[in-house]
Amino acid sequence: MIKKVLIANRGEIAVRVMRSCREMGIRSVAVFSEADRTARHVLYADEACLIGPAASKDSYLDIGKIIRAARQHNVDAIHPGYGFLSENAEFARRCKEEGFIFIGPLAETMEAMGDKIAARKRMIAAGVPVVPGTQEPLKDAAEARRLCNEIGYPVMLKASMGGGGKGMRLIYKEEDVEEAYNAARSESLSSFGDDTVYLEKFVEGPHHIEFQILGDNHGNVIHLCERECSVQRRNQKIVEESPSPFITPELRREMGEKAVAAARAVNYSSAGTIEFLVDKHRHFYFLEMNTRLQVGHPITEEVLGLDLVKEQIRVANNEPLHIRQEDIVQRGHAIECRICAEDTANNFMPSPGVIRQLTEPNGIGVRIDSYVYEGYEIPVYYDPMIGKLIVWATTREYAIERMRRVLHEYKITGLKTNISYLRRIMDVPDFVHGTYDTSFIAKHTDELQHAINPEDEHRSENIAMIAAYMDYLMNLEENASATSADNRPISRWREFGLQKGVLRI
Structure with missing residues (x-):
């Protein structure tokens, strides 16, 4: 029985895993580099262990140091998160040899699907279409x-x-x-x-669709429907949504069956994804398998009402799946945006620095998976992703409206972020109508780099300057006498009007 888990990762995914552990009554152990001493995952965990200097190869990628930390804290299991060692078969095998439960698939599965050429051969043998x-x-x-x-x-x-x-x-x-x-x-x-x-x-103008799969150690495998991942820049996903506006119910059923067949071909257990390319004629082809939890997993959780980290832990505990394929029904619509510390006007260069002010949005149907706080310094050594902003609504139209609202509310100062860039994506007609594919970013580069309506932005700047000037004048009045010349109390607004005249905007 798993009672203590070491999370071999950092940032938002480490915090995400720890939250599920806490709900399950499982103690969590954080590992951290010298650059991450003040990171939120270190503060949130029940226990923490320093594993090395800032460079990943000397800390988060050092298998020996992570195993020593696991021994030192007497953990039962290790969760790799995503990135770093999450798809490293040697790490999974070493965990097993040292007596720790690896919360993920078998090392043999990783090796079978990690080699893309070998994976293509297996998929062909399993009857899964390949490019x-x-x-x-x-x-x-x-x-x-x-x-x-x-x-x-x-x-x-x-x-x-x-x-x-x-x-x-x-x-x-x-x-x-x-x-x-x-x-x-x-x-x-x-x-x-x-x-x-x-x-x-090369499949021209394709949709990038990934199917979430879940398997146990008893031969049960199900799919948890799809995520639309076609908004990409340099093959890195920026915005994801579920359900896909492009996939029909019939195609979803067929692709889901092939995803399950692909997972069964390698005796898959735990959570993973099968990625497909789908052309404009809705012909689909196997792309690759990710033998780990994906960055976009929250939108699947939102539309299905599941906690995928808890499901991973249950599978690692050797429990059979408690959900059946017929129980899986998508409800509503979810969208995820990746919030990154990067300068979108300067070729998306990372923009590390200290967060001076942070205002996170909230309200119904809003979720933020993040790890930053005011005063926290984004290190230069790791991925610049600050967190993930997820919204859920009853329909896709309402979900887009909600995402526009929360991106407007999200304020981070002290460094550059891609929030304004994401706002513009939500207004592009191709995205709004769901008629986009993987060429979306290239096709709309100019309008995404500039405001869609420059006149509106200019008007907003004018209003902001006028409001700032009014605030300045009011602050001057705060230091003046609170009474009029004849010592009678007077309204601040009236005093402002008398002294400055009528200010019309």
């Missing part, structure tokens, strides 16, 4: 050029051990093959320690 492409690693640039010509342009060159958009190159013509091949291999080697690459036919 046309190679099933063997490319030997050299010459072979890459020959196969590109056979498959037909455009093609996508991918790292076999890749993820997160790294090691990927889109090729439109033969002259670009050699450069793309060398660049993809180099990036893959530096990011994953493996330079194996392969080719896939």
Whole structure:
């Protein structure tokens, strides 16, 4: 029975896991680097352990240090969160060898699906559609050029051990093959320690749809419906929603069945996702499997009323799934925006710094998964994501309206964020009507970088300056005598009007 869990992560996902542990009566242990001494996950946990300097390789990616921390605090299980070691088969295997329960799938499953080439072969054998492409690693640039010509342009060159958009190159013509091949291999080697690459036919104008799956150790596997992930920049998701406005009930049923088949093909247990590309004709193809909890999991929780972290812990406790496929019904609509400390006007460069002022939105149907507070300094060493803003409403129209409202209420000063950029996404007609695909950001780059209605923004600036001037004048009056010349009390507003005349806006 799991009574104490070490969370081998940081930031919002560490806090997210700890909250579920607390509700279940499970003690939590935080690990932290020297740069994260004052981070919220350290303050929130029941116990905390320093594991090294700021650099990830010397702290959050150091398997030995995390195992020692687990021993020191006598934990029963380790939750990897997402990122860092969450899809590292060696880490999962080491946890098991040391007698700790790894809250996630088996190491063998990670190895089977972590290699994209091997995963394609397994999916073909399981009857899951895959994008046309190679099933063997490319030997050299010459072979890459020959196969590109056979498959037909455009093609996508991918790292076999890749993820997160790294090691990927889109090729439109033969002259670009050699450069793309060398660049993809180099990036893959530096990011994953493996330079194996392969080719896939590029599906133009696709939707990126991921299906949440959940399996146990007793052979039960279900899907928890889809998330629409097509609003992406550099293959990184920015906005996600569920249900997808593009998916029909019939297609959802078919894709869900294939997602379950894919999970069964590798004896999957715990929470994971099967990612698909869906073309404009609603033909779908297996893209990859993520053997961990995804950043976008809250919107699935909102529309289904489930806690996926609790489900992971129950599965790790060797409990059978307590929900059946027929129990899964999407209710309402949820949208998630990733709030990041980045300068959207400067090529989205990270913008670390101290948060001087923080006003988080609230109200019905609003959820914030974050880890920051006023006075907290966003470190330069890690991902710039501040948190996730999630809304739920009865319909997609109402969910968009609610997201507009909460993005307007969300105020962070002291550093640059992408909040204004996200506000503009909510106003683009293609997004509002649900008629967008993965080309959305590229298609609307100009209007997203500038206000959709510059006149409205200019008017707002004028009003703000007038209001600031009025506030300045009122502050001057605060230091003046509170009575009139004949010593009779007078209203502040009347005094302001008498002295300054009528101010019309």
